[in-house]
Amino acid sequence: MLNYAIKRLGLAVVIVSVAMTLLFSMIYLIPGDPASVALGPRATPEMVAALRARMGLDQPVWVQFWNFYSGAWTGDLGIEVLSNRPVLTVVMEQLPFTLALIAGGITWSVALGIPLGCMAAVRRGSFADRLVGVLSVAVIAVPSFVVAIYALLIFAVALQWLPAIGAGEPGDLGDQLTHLILPSLAVGLGWVGYIARMVRASMLEVLEASHIRTARAFGLPERQITYRYALSIAILPTVTLLGIGIGQMLSSAVFAEIVFARPGIGKLVYDAILTRNYPLVTGAVLVTTVLFVVINVIADLIIGALDPRVRSGF
């Protein structure tokens, strides 16, 4: 376990460092001075110089990078110039909305994808199997913002079953959940297809394994064989896939947040780019990078909990 933790931590440091370097170079190379952008066209050169000094933009590049790098590790992502608040605070305010959206997306994809994939494998070659196959490919092929727009048009505008925009009344959990249904569907629908395909393929493989034949030879109930003996193994690649897929889900979340006018990291980054609020862009992207790393650790831990062979390797 200690070995695993050290390896994981090392990997996290590398990933986050690379992300920081890329972000810093990008912002530095993009033309336009963040300070004059922030202050607008009517700012005097003195005001711009003062802000540049406060943002540390007057220092040599490598000092700037070091300040950025060392600050980030202690949670200091700089000051957001428009509201004059710490970037980390601003990002953390939005983070729960995005987390809820992604959790909702995962819930949709797991709750639909696993049973569908399982059924397709158990009834291989049947009409239901082929239907699931076609639908999976279809939902994988449709971009998530298209799903978002159609979900909005059908369920919120035409049928008026569900609210169209926003994240719901703060403090009202039921309202927040109803506001979550459509955006999370937009984020998760493509993943229903991925997971159904993945679970089907690994179920077919596991059902051929000799321990399944042993289980049958012992007359165990077919249900127990499918769910307890086969699915608990077939699920493992899906967990890994989901961990890696979080990156893609985060980018779908950007679209869903814009289409449904939901608060969240995606919306924050989008607005920050439009206003060239660079410290906010870097901060938000760094936080999502850390989120990605953390979610992958969680995926690993889940696999460890499910698979004793992996657990003993931790």
Place this chain on the structure above:
Amino acid sequence: MTVLAVSGLSVEFTTEGGTLQALRDVSFEVPERKIVGVVGESGCGKSTLINAILGLLADNGHVSAGEILFEGAQELTTLDPTSMRALRGERISTVFQDPMGALNPVLSVGRQMVNVQYRSGRSKAEKTARAVEMLQKVRIPDAEKAVNRYPHEFSGGMKQRIAIAMALMMEPALLIADEPTTALDATLEVATIELLKELQEEIGCSVLFISHHLGVIAELCDEVIVMYAGEVVERGDVRDIFNDPRHPYAHRLLDCDPARQKGLVRHLPTIPGEIPDLRARPEGCIFRPRCHRAEARCTETPPEIVVSPGHMARCWVAEVPERAEAAR
């Protein structure tokens, strides 16, 4: 009493290249408390035979003729799936060839052994106690702790002993063992065979034992069935078969056994030719194309000739032993 009586059993697989007859007119019996060995080259239908008995033939396979009578009462080829499942693991249990893959990797050994007892009506604690007791019987060290461990934490030999423990836990009437020792090294093989024999005597079950290894068959079995290309070509008491084989194939098979070579040989003898394509069986004797004793009448299907009581060979020339013929 006869525990298992197979008569006239034929099994066909539907394949892209046509119908493949994997078993043809297979008949034999497994008497109570006896160990019956099945030998034959790879692909001769040993596993198919087991799967037919267990009702676990692949989807493209079916029994096209014959019957399998279990404990004189149940006809397995026509038994409904629910009753068949009730027999499996309870009255008929199985140990498979591959000890590495035969146990579920994500469930603890104890959990799997408890699950197998789901029809017993015992309490959870009793089931666990039974599992521990069986592990002790197959000499798994520290059995109380071993039930909480997972298959990958055991060696190959231990896993196969666990599989045997699991198979014998419900005290079945018939144990089917499909090459249970093939994947083990020689010393482990001997130990496992001895253990199996010991437990079989204690429980009083019959065993259908499949093996490539003639030495193991000779050591363990009371009776032997020799199979070739899906047919039983010879069967009888282990001593009769080993000392006085009458079917030319059985004779060759014994000649090819490295353990039976006298002195040092440069080349191990082999049987020339190949197993016929089971999709297009030749007329008459199935072994005729490879047989050095083939005669004109061999183009007709040979009868089962009784050599001595309980010793049968499906061959026109079975009445004359090969050695006698050579001397003539």
